[in-house]
Amino acid sequence: MKREACAECGKEARVITGNYRFDEVGVPVLLLNVQLVECGECGIAEPIISDLNGLMHTIAFAVVAKPCKLNGSDVKFLRKYIGVNGEEFAKLIRIQPETLSRWENGQQEIGKNTDRLIRFVVVSKSADLRNEMEEFLKKYRQLTDCDCPRKSQLKIDPATLQYEYA
Secondary structure, three states: OOEEEOOOOOOEEEEEEEEEEOHHHOOOEEEEEEEEEEOOOOOOEEEOOOOHHHHHHHHHHHHHOOOOOOOHHHHHHHHHHOOOOHHHHHHHOOOOHHHHHHHHOOOOOOOHHHHHHHHHHHHHHOHHHHOOHHHHHHHHOOOOOOOOOOOOOEEEEOOOOEEEEO
């Protein structure tokens, strides 16, 4: 059995394969069949992600291309993905920073037109996403104005970077 040092306590821990809720990104993501460093000493399990940039790109693409309305967590993730602070992002989409804050904190809904604007601004600001414009436009045509189901979760296989909403 493969073993590695625990990132939390430094003790030797076993490496297993399993699913991992990747809550660190701020949107509900489940990593499938990922290697995990599972520590018997402190009880934590941390994923081993060999292509973090590829994973973040996949999450960003999945969020801008999701078939239902964006929520505040989505907007916050996308804003951070393109590397801008709240004030800069608010200027990009021509809103007050306070409005952005209310969206990101779930206190105000995002309008249909602004939802679409956010998606296009994010794609235009990311070279990686711009490279997938054709695929984005295909997904964009399938957008609905409906809220996502409450239990909707993005599932990603980190080895293949394939994703699905379930």
